[in-house]
Amino acid sequence: xxxxxxxxxxxxxxxxxxGKRIRRYTERSTRFNQNRLFQSDQKRLYKSLERPIVxxxxxxxxxxxxxxxxxxxxxxxxxHNEGPWMExxxxxxxxxxxxxxxxxxxxxxxxxxxxxxxxxxxxxxGLHHYWLKGFMVCHSVLARQFQEALxxxxxxSLFTTGITHLVPKDQGATDPSKYRPITSLTLHEIAxxxxxxxxxxxxxxxxxxxxxxxxxxxxxxxxxxxxxxxNVSINNLPGSLLRAPAELxxxxxxxxxxxxxxxxxxxxxxxxKRVMNYNWRKRDLQxxxxxxxxxxxxxxxxxxxxxxxxxxxxxxxxxxxxxTNRYLARKLLSADVKIEEMKCLVGILLVSGYCQVSRRRMYxxxxxxxxxxxxxxxxxxxxxxxxxxxxxxxDNLNLDTSDKFAKVRPLLKVLTMRFxxxxxxxxxxxxxxxxxxxxxxxxxxxxxxxxxxxxxYKLWVGATSGGYIAWFEPYQGASTFTxxxxxxxxxxxxxxxxxxxxxxxxxxxxxxxxxxxxFFTGLPLVHELTERGFxxxxxxxxxxxGKCPLLSNKEAxxxxxxFYDYRISDDIIICxxxxxxxxxVCSNAVDVDPVHKTERYSQQLKKxxxxxxxxxxxxxx
Numbered sequence: 001x002x003x004x005x006x007x008x009x010x011x012x013x014x015x016x017x018x019g020k021r022i023r024r025y026t027e028r029s030t031r032f033n034q035n036r037l038f039q040s041d042q043k044r045l046y047k048s049l050e051r052p053i054v055x056x057x058x059x060x061x062x063x064x065x066x067x068x069x070x071x072x073x074x075x076x077x078x079x080h081n082e083g084p085w086m087e088x089x090x091x092x093x094x095x096x097x098x099x100x101x102x103x104x105x106x107x108x109x110x111x112x113x114x115x116x117x118x119x120x121x122x123x124x125x126g127l128h129h130y131w132l133k134g135f136m137v138c139h140s141v142l143a144r145q146f147q148e149a150l151x152x153x154x155x156x157s158l159f160t161t162g163i164t165h166l167v168p169k170d171q172g173a174t175d176p177s178k179y180r181p182i183t184s185l186t187l188h189e190i191a192x193x194x195x196x197x198x199x200x201x202x203x204x205x206x207x208x209x210x211x212x213x214x215x216x217x218x219x220x221x222x223x224x225x226x227x228x229x230x231n232v233s234i235n236n237l238p239g240s241l242l243r244a245p246a247e248l249x250x251x252x253x254x255x256x257x258x259x260x261x262x263x264x265x266x267x268x269x270x271x272x273k274r275v276m277n278y279n280w281r282k283r284d285l286q287x288x289x290x291x292x293x294x295x296x297x298x299x300x301x302x303x304x305x306x307x308x309x310x311x312x313x314x315x316x317x318x319x320x321x322x323x324t325n326r327y328l329a330r331k332l333l334s335a336d337v338k339i340e341e342m343k344c345l346v347g348i349l350l351v352s353g354y355c356q357v358s359r360r361r362m363y364x365x366x367x368x369x370x371x372x373x374x375x376x377x378x379x380x381x382x383x384x385x386x387x388x389x390x391x392x393x394x395d396n397l398n399l400d401t402s403d404k405f406a407k408v409r410p411l412l413k414v415l416t417m418r419f420x421x422x423x424x425x426x427x428x429x430x431x432x433x434x435x436x437x438x439x440x441x442x443x444x445x446x447x448x449x450x451x452x453x454x455x456x457y458k459l460w461v462g463a464t465s466g467g468y469i470a471w472f473e474p475y476q477g478a479s480t481f482t483x484x485x486x487x488x489x490x491x492x493x494x495x496x497x498x499x500x501x502x503x504x505x506x507x508x509x510x511x512x513x514x515x516x517x518x519f520f521t522g523l524p525l526v527h528e529l530t531e532r533g534f535x536x537x538x539x540x541x542x543x544x545x546g547k548c549p550l551l552s553n554k555e556a557x558x559x560x561x562x563f564y565d566y567r568i569s570d571d572i573i574i575c576x577x578x579x580x581x582x583x584x585v586c587s588n589a590v591d592v593d594p595v596h597k598t599e600r601y602s603q604q605l606k607k608x609x610x611x612x613x614x615x616x617x618x619x620x621x
Contacts, residue, residue: 061174069176104147106139113139114332133332276523278546280567285591290511290535295425311418317342319410323392330396337387344378345387351375404444404476412474419470420502426464429503430515431496433475434461444476462499471502489528492520500534510534513589518544521586526572535589540574542584548574553582561600566592 037045116129132138168179302310321342328335352360355372362370364381392407399406435453438445446458460480462471473481473495482494483501496516503512510533521538523546529536542553548567550556556563556578564577575592576584579600 061176061179066176066179102150104143104150106136106143109139109142109146110136134330136329276527276546278523278548278569280548280569282566283568284566284593285568285571285573285587287589287591292427292511295508310422311415312346313414313418314339316411316414317346319414320391320393323394323410324387324390326395327392328390331390333386333390335386335390341379341383341387345384345391348375348379348384403481405474412472416471416473416502419468419472420506423470423506424464424466424468425508426466426468427511428465428513428515429462429470429499430465431460431462431499431520432517433519434459434472444474446475460495460499462502471499473498489524490522492516493522493525493528496520496525496536497528500529500532503534504532513537518584523572523586526586526588527570530571530588535587537585537587537590540584540586545574545584545586550574550576550584556582564592564595 034045034048037048113129113132116132118128118130118133120129132142317339321337321339324337324342325335328337348363351372351374352363357363357370361381363372363375365371393411394407394409396407400409403409405412435446435448435451436457436459437453438456442457444457445455447455448458458475460473460475461469463469480491480495482491482498486494486497489497496514500510500512500514504510513535514529514537516536516538518539518541521536521540522544526536546569548569550565550567551559553576556565556576559578561578564575566573566575568574572586572588573591574584574586576582
C-alpha cells in the first residue's frame, strides 16, 4: 500500500512537471505565432486578441433604476459600530502628550515607496509600487495629498471616487444587477478606437495613453516586445501589454491652424533638379590663380592629457555624469557618480585598449601577471562595473525617434564641434566613408565586402590631408542627418555639401580643395561647389558624366596603355585615361597639361627585375 501511494505521488509530480512544460511551450508558441502574424497581417492579430463580445445593442435599462441600484452600493454613507473598545483606547491615550505637527515631504514619500515591494498595490486603484518608484514626479503630489488628509483628518477624493463604466454581462440585460463595473479599457481597445474613428484624426487634440501593469507582471517569465529597449512603439508590444488596462487622456489644442508657410520641412516638396546643358569642347582647363594663405603660429607645448582635453572636454564628462546619474535614479539606484570617477572610467577604457586581457575583471585580480595597479587604484571593480553598465549620454525619455543614433547624438555633436574648432588649417580635404568595428546587434550595422573592417558602423568622414578627422556623421540609411535642401542631389552629394558647410564656418574663406571618390562625384555636385567657391577633384562613373563625348570604357581598353582624352564644359573638365584600368576624373581645379611619365609594369614587354647579391645590394633590370 505504501509503495502504491509513493507511486501515485511520483506520477502526480511527473504529471505536474509535464503540465508545466506544456503550458510553457504553449505560451512560447503563442508568442511566436503572434509575432509572425504581426509581420504578415496586423489587423488579423488585433482581432485575435479581442475577447468574445457577450454584450450587444439591446434594450437600454432604465436610467433611474440603474442610478438607484448602484448609488445604494457606493454613495450611501455607512455607519460602523466599532464597539466599546474604542472608548477604552481613547481613555488610555488621553494622558499621552500630542505629537508635534508633521510635515510630509516628497523625500518621505520616496523613502516609504523605496522600501515597499515592487508588485504590491497600496490602494484601491491597483497601481503597483513599481510605478510610484519610477514616476518620481508623483511624489510631490502624494506628499501634498497625504498632508491634506492628515490636517483635515479625512481621506482625499482619489481614494474614494473614480470614473466607472457599467457594461452588461449578457445580451439584452436590463436588470441593473446584471451589469459589470469597469474603470478602464485595454490598450488594444484604445488603440483600435483611435485608429478606426475618423473624429479623433480630424480633431486637433493631443492624446496620452496611461498603461497599467499587465496580468503577467508578477510571472517568473514575462513577454518581451520586439522593438528597441527605449524607443518603444505600440507596434512592438506583446499580447500581454495589449490586453493590459489603460486610460486615454486628451487635451485640445487652442492654437490656430498653421498656414502653408509653416509646413514642417519633412512635408515640404523637394527642390526640383536643375536641368544642365553641357557644351563639351576639347581644350584644357584654364585655372584662375588661387592664393592659399597658411597660418603661422607659435607651437604650444602641451602635455598628452591637455591635448586629449581639447577634444574630450569637461563638457563631455559633465554630460556623461548627469545623464548616467539620471538613468541610475530611474532604476532606483543611488550611485551619485562624480566627474572624477567618470574620468577614471574613460581612462580605464583607454588603457584597456593597449593592455588587453581576456576579461576586464582581471585588472583587479591579485595575480601579478594580470593585475594593473594603476587601474585598481583609480576605481574599484564593483564601482567600475556599476558605472560602465549604466553609462548614458542622453535622456531616454526625450529621444528623437527618427534618429537611430539618438542615444549618442549629444556626444557626437560635442565631439564634432570640438574637432572643427581645433582643425588644422589645411588646403586639401578628403570626404570618404570609414568603418568602426562592431559585432553586436544594431539596425545600422553594415557589412562591406573587401574592406579591412567588414562589420561595423559606417561613418561619413571629412578629414584633412594630414589624416585629422574634422567632421563625421554616422550612416543610418535614408534617415542620415544631412541638410534637407540637398536631398535632390542624392545622398553622396548631400554628405559632401554638408561637410563644405562645416568648412565654411571656420572663417578662413572657401578656397579648400576637396577630394572625393566616384560614389560622391557628379556634375550637379561639382557645379554647386564651383558656385560656392570650393575646388573639387574626384573619380567619376561613366553614367554620371553628362553624355561627355569621350570613348567608352570598353573602347578605351583597346587603346595602348597611357592613352588619355578629355573634354571641358563650364570650367569643369573630365579626363579619361588607360592605366591599370580605365580611370575617369572630374575636376574644376586640376588641368591636364603638362603630362608627366610614371613607371608601370608592362604585361606585353614582361621585363622583370633580376636581383642578385652584391656588395651594394643593387638591382639589375
